[in-house]
Amino acid sequence: MAIHLSDVAAARVQHFLQNRGKGIGLRLGVKTTGCSGLAYVIEFVDELQDDDEVFETKGVKVVVDKKSLVFLDGTEVDFAKVGLNEGFQFKNPNAKDACGCGESFTV
Amino acid sequence: MALLQISEPGQSAAPHQHRHAAGIDLGTTNSLVATVRSGEAVCLPDDEGRCLLPSVVCYSADQCQVGYPAWAHQSSDPLNSISSVKRLMGRGLEDVSRLGEILPYEFVSSNDSPVPRIRTAGGDFSAVEVSSEILQVLAQRARDSLNGDLEGVVITVPAYFDDAQRQATRDAAKLAGLNLFRLLNEPTAAAVAYGLDQKADSLIAVYDLGGGTFDISILRLNRGVFEVLATGGDSSLGGDDMDHALGEWIIEHCGIVELDAGLNRQILLAARSAKEALTLSEAVEFSVDYRGQSWRTEIDRRQFDDLISGLVKKTLQACRRALRDAGLKPDQIDDVVMVGGSTRVPLVQSMVGEFFAREPMCELDPDQVVALGAAIQADILAGNKPDNEMLLLDVLPLSLGIETMGGLAEKIIDRNTAIPVARAQEFTTFKDGQTAMAVHVVQGERELVSDCRSLARFELRGFPPMVAGAARIRVTYQVDADGLLSVTAEETTSGVKADIVVKPSYGLTDGEIESMLRASMEHASEDMQMRMHKEQQVEARRVIEAIDAALTQDGALLLDESEMTQIQQQRDALAAAVESASTDELKKLIKAVEQASEAYVARRMNASVKQVLAGKQIDEVDV
Numbered sequence: 001m002a003i004h005l006s007d008v009a010a011a012r013v014q015h016f017l018q019n020r021g022k023g024i025g026l027r028l029g030v031k032t033t034g035c036s037g038l039a040y041v042i043e044f045v046d047e048l049q050d051d052d053e054v055f056e057t058k059g060v061k062v063v064v065d066k067k068s069l070v071f072l073d074g075t076e077v078d079f080a081k082v083g084l085n086e087g088f089q090f091k092n093p094n095a096k097d098a099c100g101c102g103e104s105f106t107v
Numbered sequence: 108m109a110l111l112q113i114s115e116p117g118q119s120a121a122p123h124q125h126r127h128a129a130g131i132d133l134g135t136t137n138s139l140v141a142t143v144r145s146g147e148a149v150c151l152p153d154d155e156g157r158c159l160l161p162s163v164v165c166y167s168a169d170q171c172q173v174g175y176p177a178w179a180h181q182s183s184d185p186l187n188s189i190s191s192v193k194r195l196m197g198r199g200l201e202d203v204s205r206l207g208e209i210l211p212y213e214f215v216s217s218n219d220s221p222v223p224r225i226r227t228a229g230g231d232f233s234a235v236e237v238s239s240e241i242l243q244v245l246a247q248r249a250r251d252s253l254n255g256d257l258e259g260v261v262i263t264v265p266a267y268f269d270d271a272q273r274q275a276t277r278d279a280a281k282l283a284g285l286n287l288f289r290l291l292n293e294p295t296a297a298a299v300a301y302g303l304d305q306k307a308d309s310l311i312a313v314y315d316l317g318g319g320t321f322d323i324s325i326l327r328l329n330r331g332v333f334e335v336l337a338t339g340g341d342s343s344l345g346g347d348d349m350d351h352a353l354g355e356w357i358i359e360h361c362g363i364v365e366l367d368a369g370l371n372r373q374i375l376l377a378a379r380s381a382k383e384a385l386t387l388s389e390a391v392e393f394s395v396d397y398r399g400q401s402w403r404t405e406i407d408r409r410q411f412d413d414l415i416s417g418l419v420k421k422t423l424q425a426c427r428r429a430l431r432d433a434g435l436k437p438d439q440i441d442d443v444v445m446v447g448g449s450t451r452v453p454l455v456q457s458m459v460g461e462f463f464a465r466e467p468m469c470e471l472d473p474d475q476v477v478a479l480g481a482a483i484q485a486d487i488l489a490g491n492k493p494d495n496e497m498l499l500l501d502v503l504p505l506s507l508g509i510e511t512m513g514g515l516a517e518k519i520i521d522r523n524t525a526i527p528v529a530r531a532q533e534f535t536t537f538k539d540g541q542t543a544m545a546v547h548v549v550q551g552e553r554e555l556v557s558d559c560r561s562l563a564r565f566e567l568r569g570f571p572p573m574v575a576g577a578a579r580i581r582v583t584y585q586v587d588a589d590g591l592l593s594v595t596a597e598e599t600t601s602g603v604k605a606d607i608v609v610k611p612s613y614g615l616t617d618g619e620i621e622s623m624l625r626a627s628m629e630h631a632s633e634d635m636q637m638r639m640h641k642e643q644q645v646e647a648r649r650v651i652e653a654i655d656a657a658l659t660q661d662g663a664l665l666l667d668e669s670e671m672t673q674i675q676q677q678r679d680a681l682a683a684a685v686e687s688a689s690t691d692e693l694k695k696l697i698k699a700v701e702q703a704s705e706a707y708v709a710r711r712m713n714a715s716v717k718q719v720l721a722g723k724q725i726d727e728v729d730v
Contacts, residue, residue: 016113016145026113041119042111044146080110084154084252087110087144 003028003055003062003072009079009088010058017060020044025054025061028077029068038071038105040090110254113145118491126258128288128489129249130296130481133238133262133276135193136318138162139475140245141482142253143491148300148479150472151252158475160248163190164240166229173244185211187227192241195234196279197272199223238279246285259286261485263477266292266324266335288488294324295333296480297446301468304328310336310439312430314459314467315446316422319345323426325433325440332525339429344421346382346449352414353378353406361395361402370397385411386451412454419458426462443467448474503528505623507584507592510547510556512537512648513641519584522552529585533599536580537649539656540572544580546596548609552627554634555641560623563594567605570598575652636690643693647685650697654678654704657711665710677703 005013013026029041045063048054053069055062064072075092095105112125120126129151132139137159141150150158157175165177165188172180181188189212200216200223213226224231242262249257264276273290280287291299294313298304303311308329315322322340326333354374358366363374377393384391390407430437443463449455450473459467471479486492503526508518511534520530536544544567551559570578579599586592595606627634654674662671681696688696 012145013113016147020146027116031119040111041114043114043116043119046116082110082254084151084248085110085254086252087112087254089110 004076006078009077012079013060027063030071126489127253128485129260130485131262132478139478141478143486148482150475164237166227189237192234192237197275235279239282242283258489259288261481263291263293263296263481267338293477296477297444300476300480309441311442312440313444316449317447323429337429337432339425349415350378437463445469513645514556516556516559526586531583534580535576536578539575543568554638563609565607567596570601570603640690674703
């Protein structure tokens with residue numbers, strides 16, 4: 001079971017955490033909402049929950065709850081720029097079908 | 108493919124439900140837009156990486172250009188390239204024609220609209236319309252950068268902007284199709300960008316030296332609300348003056364005698380880049396082409412400092428005045444925030460630091476700091492922060508008051524008060540045995556209710572009958588962050604309560620607010636006379652009321668016939684004159700009644716004291 005960050009994504013996360021001045025890491029997860037089944041969650045972490053798994057990747061603590069991990073195993077998170085827009089992107093081998101916007105997916 | 112931002116814990120939005128928000132610094136010379144992404148406030152650049160958008164709009168017959176392309180037309184097409192439109196916001200034709208000496212535009216006005224318009228090749232446009240073009244470009248940049256529509260924006264305005272200017276800015280946002288969360292004072296935005304709003308209480312000076320203007324604002328932060336204590340500055344003092352001072356030095360130094368427009372521009376450009384280079388370097392070399400020759404020369408920072416120290420001193424004089432207006436000394440200021448590109452100049456930083464006896468804050472880009480603060484505020488208002496890290500910084504455009512006896516408006520919350528706010532005032536009954544009171548909520552600056560805007564009426568009923576003046580009716584006005592007013596009236600001895608909620612700004616247009624404010628100034632002295640007159644009438648009626656009540660109670664007991672007639676005569680004279688007499692006559696008549704009944708009042712006092720003391724030992728009486 002593992003989740004990866006690209007070099008750029010790891011650097012951005014570290015920058016944002018430093019700018020925020022608090023937080024122990026990055027939470028990745030899924031929740032059941034959205035136009036196509038599941039939606040990604042990406043948040044700062046201030047405290048760990050009981051069912052959290054913690055991965056250390058490229059100097060960043062990535063926190064995933066056990067239930068989400070099932071759907072995220074093997075995912076690589078990248079940071080991309082498209083035109084003026086920029087942000088984090090999930091490359092998830094578990095996703096069979098994503099809605100047009102890519103914010104939600106089915107497994 | 109969606110590009111996601113990191114949310115605060117537990118604040119992840121559902122897909123397509125992101126609450127995008129932006130902060131906009133709508134400046135005189137340049138404008139910027141910023142947003143909070145993954146918890147960090149950043150200015151959004153255009154597709155060429157430039158954050159600044161020149162606040163210039165160029166109209167031609169078939170199109171309208173904004174920003175750099177319009178800026179490029181400025182010298183070739185000055186009449187159709189509108190710049191510095193911020194100076195025209197909320198201004199009438201009269202003010203505008205005064206500014207017209209500085210601004211080259213042709214103004215027109217029509218009968219159906221009092222707003223002056225600028226005549227261009229593309230049609231006639233008001234300042235609001237021109238500003239809305241700039242806002243649209245910035246908002247589109249934000250939408251492209253966030254890949255979604257904007258939930259709302261915060262736009263900054265100078266602290267000294269009056270209601271008409273603020274309303275014009277609101278109108279521009281509306282015209283641009285933006286949901287305006289709030290207008291934010293520029294110095295407040297700068298303080299927010301530095302996180303000063305997280306402090307408990309402090310006094311903050313915001314020193315804003317731009318290209319052509321200087322503003323100093325003294326703010327007090329009090330429980331999350333910024334209050335502007337004083338503002339000052341110079342609308343024609345800025346970094347451009349430094350370029351001119353250095354330019355003159357170059358002209359003198361290179362022995363230039365004939366100066367044409369082209370050479371002048373070349374010298375000013377050289378001066379500007381030398382000034383910018385001297386921010387980091389101790390000395391800088393530059394060249395000017397003159398009469399086919401290239402003149403090379405060097406200037407060091409000390410020489411440059413000598414050239415501009417007079418300008419900086421001028422800004423400090425304005426600081427001293429603003430502090431005096433605020434009733435403060437320089438060393439009472441807790442934080443000094445630097446805003447505007449010209450505050451990069453080392454001498455400015457050191458002299459300001461010396462003046463306030465503390466290190467000024469200049470870590471953030473001084474051109475961006477206002478937009479960044481606005482973005483942080485917009486992010487909070489869009490609901491992207493947990494547990495309401497709310498900052499509430501709006502002000503009331505017009506005073507809120509209550510109708511008192513005689514149709515007078517008594518102000519409860521003054522205009523320009525920061526909201527949210529709650530103020531209470533106590534009122535009492537006018538007549539003996541009164542058990543109800545009508546509350547009439549009014550808005551405006553005039554003294555008479557009939558000249559103010561009526562917002563709501565309600566009645567407080569069912570409190571116990573008491574003698575006139577004994578009931579304690581506490582009326583509380585509370586305005587929440589969205590400008591919603593709730594009014595509560597409570598008779599405090601019995602606890603009887605009534606309340607109502609109204610929206611004071613509803614349905615008021617720019618023009619209405621402006622004309623209300625204007626009328627209050629024009630009619631100030633006649634309003635005051637009318638108020639004094641009405642107050643005398645109320646007093647007269649109160650005296651009559653009191654005399655009548657007393658006479659029925661014990662007049663026959665305490666007065667002989669001639670005394671009774673005399674009091675009655677004076678009372679009738681007053682009653683007959685209430686409606687018709689002048690203020691002074693009324694005053695005299697009231698005095699006459701009081702004099703006629705002096706002995707009677709004394710006797711009543713004695714009688715009631717006797718009644719209280721009857722049958723008691725001297726040591727039983729509390730004195």
